[in-house]
Amino acid sequence: QVQLQESGPGLVKPSQTLSLTCTVSGGSISSGSYYWSWIRQPAGKGLEWIGHIHTSGSTNYNPSLKSRVTISVDTSKNQFSLKLSSVTAADMAVYYCARGNRYGVGATRGAFDIWGQGTMVTVSS
Amino acid sequence: DIQMTQSPSSLSASVGDRVTITCRASQSISSYLNWYQQKPGKAPKLLIYAASSLQSGVPSRFSGSGSGTDFTLTISSLQPEDFATYYCQQSYSTPPEITFGQGTRLEIK
Numbered sequence: 001q002v003q004l005q006e007s008g009p010g011l012v013k014p015s016q017t018l019s020l021t022c023t024v025s026g027g028s029i030s031s032g033s034y035y036w037s038w039i040r041q042p043a044g045k046g047l048e049w050i051g052h053i054h055t056s057g058s059t060n061y062n063p064s065l066k067s068r069v070t071i072s073v074d075t076s077k078n079q080f081s082l083k084l085s086s087v088t089a090a091d092m093a094v095y096y097c098a099r100g101n102r103y104g105v106g107a108t109r110g111a112f113d114i115w116g117q118g119t120m121v122t123v124s125s
Numbered sequence: 126d127i128q129m130t131q132s133p134s135s136l137s138a139s140v141g142d143r144v145t146i147t148c149r150a151s152q153s154i155s156s157y158l159n160w161y162q163q164k165p166g167k168a169p170k171l172l173i174y175a176a177s178s179l180q181s182g183v184p185s186r187f188s189g190s191g192s193g194t195d196f197t198l199t200i201s202s203l204q205p206e207d208f209a210t211y212y213c214q215q216s217y218s219t220p221p222e223i224t225f226g227q228g229t230r231l232e233i234k
Contacts, residue, residue, distance in 0.1 A: 035221075047161075047169065047212055049223040060221045063126070096168055103175045109216040111159040113180065115168035 002027040004097050004116035011122050012091075018084040018121055022097030029078045030055060035100030036080040037112060038071060040093040048093075052100055053080055087123050094118040127151050127215050131226035137234040142203045146229045148196045148213035157217040160189055160198045163228075164209045172211075173198060208233050 008020035022036070029036065037052035051061035053071045061069045065084070073080040084091060096118045102110040128151035138144050148158065156176040161169035171180045173189035176196055186201040200207055213226040 046227045047214075047225040049225070052221070063222060098168075103178070108219075109157045109175075111171050111174040111180075111214070111216065112161075112169070113171050113174075115170070118168050 002099065002114055004099065004114055006095060006097050006116045006119040008119060008121075010120055011124060012087050013125050014088055014123055015086055018082070018087050018091060018123075020082045020095055020097075020119065020121070021079050022081070022116055024078045024080070028075075029073060029080065030075045033102060035110065036071075036073065037098045037100050038082045039096045039098055039112070040091075041096070041118075042090075042093040050082065050084075050095075089123050092121060092123045094120050126222050127154060127218055127224055129213055129215055129224050129226040131211075131213055131229045133229060134227065135230040135232065137232045138203055139234045140203050140205055144200045144203055144231065146198045146211055146231075148191075148198070148226050150194045150196075150215055150217075153193045154215045154217035156192045157215055158189075158191065158196045159214045159216065160187075161212045161214065162207075162209045163212065169212060203231075205233075207231065 003025045005023045012018045034055050035052040038050040041047050051071050053059045068085045070083040097116040098112040099114040100110050101113045130149045132147045158176045160173040162172050163169040172183050172187050177189045188199045190197050210228045210230045212228050
């Protein structure tokens, strides 16, 4: 079955760029119609959707983060990545990658049915 | 953006209890509502999608209902492994602007 695994630096300096990668195993990232997504959760708080990249290559981002976010895919490595620029302490969180899957054939909406285990990112000098 | 508000924010219950958690959207989201369970230190797990469809492998004591702006997640008979935090999430917005509720923490009484 498909599994997701986040990787990347656990410590980022303020004003620098956070870079994380999600490796997809058990299936091809370029097959099907999925939304490869990033979601974060500050310690003790709720979930915040960051954005996604569709199998087709189209992207959508949370408007509150859009100016600082880039999500891309590397099909040769079966990975997708997150870059978040100009980080501050407010960006400290556990970052999850997840697969967005449509409700069914012909459906236009969906849910996050597979998640990575999450990776903690600290912002500190 | 569409705001999702869950109630209560926390809840104490006993094993065997029937529990209901409510999620309200700031505008109609049809049935584009999902529920997740999260245990400490773990990733969220999809329980219910499209308001009332049970995700594969999820016990039948979990059920969801609602449409429009008001939704509920019901656990018919609480089991020890059900004590966790529950989140609702809307997938209605176009272009996608996905939002979650603030969470409901379910604790042992």
